[in-house]
Amino acid sequence: MVREIHVDQIVSTVEGLCIKAANILPQDVMEALRRSLEREESPMGKNIINLLIENAQVASTEGVPICQDTGVTVVFVELGQDLHIVGGNLYDAINEGVRRGYINGYLRKSVVSDPIFDRKNTGDNTPAVIYTDVVPGDRLKITVLPKGAGSENMGAVKMLIPADGPQGIKSFVVETVKVAGSNPCPPIIIGVGVGGTMEKAALLSKRALLRKVGEPHPDPKIANLEREILEEVNKLGIGPQGLGGRVTAMAVHIELWPTHIACMPVAVTLQCHAARHAEAVL
Amino acid sequence: MAKRVLTPLTDDVVLSLKSGDEVLLSGVVYTARDAAHKRLVEMISKGEALPMELKGQVIYYVGPCPPKPGQVIGSAGPTTSGRMDPYTPILIERGLKGMIGKGLRKPEVIEAMKKYKAVYFLAIGGLGALLAKRIKKAEVIAFPELGPEAVYKLEVEDFPVIVGIDAYGNDLYVEGVNRYKVI
Numbered sequence: 384m385v386r387e388i389h390v391d392q393i394v395s396t397v398e399g400l401c402i403k404a405a406n407i408l409p410q411d412v413m414e415a416l417r418r419s420l421e422r423e424e425s426p427m428g429k430n431i432i433n434l435l436i437e438n439a440q441v442a443s444t445e446g447v448p449i450c451q452d453t454g455v456t457v458v459f460v461e462l463g464q465d466l467h468i469v470g471g472n473l474y475d476a477i478n479e480g481v482r483r484g485y486i487n488g489y490l491r492k493s494v495v496s497d498p499i500f501d502r503k504n505t506g507d508n509t510p511a512v513i514y515t516d517v518v519p520g521d522r523l524k525i526t527v528l529p530k531g532a533g534s535e536n537m538g539a540v541k542m543l544i545p546a547d548g549p550q551g552i553k554s555f556v557v558e559t560v561k562v563a564g565s566n567p568c569p570p571i572i573i574g575v576g577v578g579g580t581m582e583k584a585a586l587l588s589k590r591a592l593l594r595k596v597g598e599p600h601p602d603p604k605i606a607n608l609e610r611e612i613l614e615e616v617n618k619l620g621i622g623p624q625g626l627g628g629r630v631t632a633m634a635v636h637i638e639l640w641p642t643h644i645a646c647m648p649v650a651v652t653l654q655c656h657a658a659r660h661a662e663a664v665l
Numbered sequence: 666m667a668k669r670v671l672t673p674l675t676d677d678v679v680l681s682l683k684s685g686d687e688v689l690l691s692g693v694v695y696t697a698r699d700a701a702h703k704r705l706v707e708m709i710s711k712g713e714a715l716p717m718e719l720k721g722q723v724i725y726y727v728g729p730c731p732p733k734p735g736q737v738i739g740s741a742g743p744t745t746s747g748r749m750d751p752y753t754p755i756l757i758e759r760g761l762k763g764m765i766g767k768g769l770r771k772p773e774v775i776e777a778m779k780k781y782k783a784v785y786f787l788a789i790g791g792l793g794a795l796l797a798k799r800i801k802k803a804e805v806i807a808f809p810e811l812g813p814e815a816v817y818k819l820e821v822e823d824f825p826v827i828v829g830i831d832a833y834g835n836d837l838y839v840e841g842v843n844r845y846k847v848i
Contacts, residue, residue, distance in 0.1 A: 452793075
């Protein structure tokens with residue numbers, strides 16, 4: 384028998400995830416901030432990190448957003464192929480959940496409908512940016528990642544060639560962080576997508592943000608590259624809030640995909656210190 | 666030790682502030698971000714009256730969250746200032762004395778700050794829950810249709826900022842990064 388799930392359950396789950404993500408900083412991010420205190424040498428930098436930790440604690444206790452930029456709502460869906468959704472459409476349900484979450488949770492509505500001319504606010508933070516993977520099984524996994532614009536605006540994609548090698552990737556990531564300076568609200572987390580096609584690399588770089596902060600890639604070669612890039616980035620001296628210091632980034636997460644014989648696309652998504660996301664499995 | 670500064674700002678106060686100074690601001694500040702800046706500058710070019718007097722005033726680059734019941738305002742930290750750069754020199758020329766935001770500014774903004782004596786304060790990005798507690802009153806005074814981008818008149822008390830760029834052109838970002846960069 385095929386398992387069924389009613390859209391109402393999806394709506395209320397997404398509503399809850401939007402509010403939880405905006406108000407509660409994941410434990411691994413809190414721990415990464417605390418660890419970065421030990422490495423930071425700048426007195427002002429230490430002071431800033433302490434305030435960020437205090438701010439996250441207050442947000443969680445009082446049930447208010449960590450940051451007023453509660454983002455464009457990026458939703459990653461893993462849909463089990465044996466699950467049957469009843470009562471409506473999956474994407475309508477997700478957007479209704481976003482609408483309720485942003486209204487009932489007193490979150491900021493930051494989405495405009497026409498990106499070029501009118502730029503009129505949609506008033507409920509919809510539509511979400513939704514990515515769906517169909518997977519084996521009969522479950523539905525939903526991950527909500529509210530993405531703020533301060534860091535999103537500083538991301539970059541570059542079509543490197545195979546001859547550029549790991550050094551090319553390293554230089555591109557370091558340059559991207561350098562140009563971003565204080566804008567993405569350091570200490571940041573750096574998502575890097577390598578391979579596939581241009582848009583695939585960009586998506587990988589966003590998904591890389593879902594990894595537990597600082598957990599190395601399972602392939603030791605890639606884990607080593609992550610470590611080397613992190614070290615280089617932290618030599619830039621940008622530091623907390625860009626005011627100078629040792630901790631510009633807390634982690635580099637690289638995700639890979641096979642690619643064309645002629646290609647080596649690299650995408651970088653920068654994530655501010657408020658690295659928010661929340662997930663649920665139905 | 667933080668300096669206590671009241672708004673609106675006079676030239677003397679602006680000139681007494683140096684990059685790196687910690688400041689507690691009190692008084693009225695106005696919010697404006699991308700869409701409001703665009704409208705303000707359009708109004709200036711058409712010769713229309715602005716919704717607020719700019720002389721001596723401070724603009725805070727923020728789009729706050731809506732208040733929960735019992736709150737004055739929702740989370741309210743700074744947004745990235747650089748997006749306002751195309752509009753800022755004309756506002757400074759019209760009397761704007763201070764800006765609160767985060768991130769780098771373009772040379773033309775710094776030149777206008779030096780020429781007309783204005784100061785750029787930094788608030789810490791991602792500190793919205795704590796900063797909201799220093800805002801005692803909030804009222805939308807223009808462009809309500811812009812939602813979070815409307816212009817609010819805020820009354821702040823001991824609002825914690827750092828002088829990022831002073832009226833002499835000293836830039837704390839440049840100084841801070843130079844102190845710690847290894848490459």
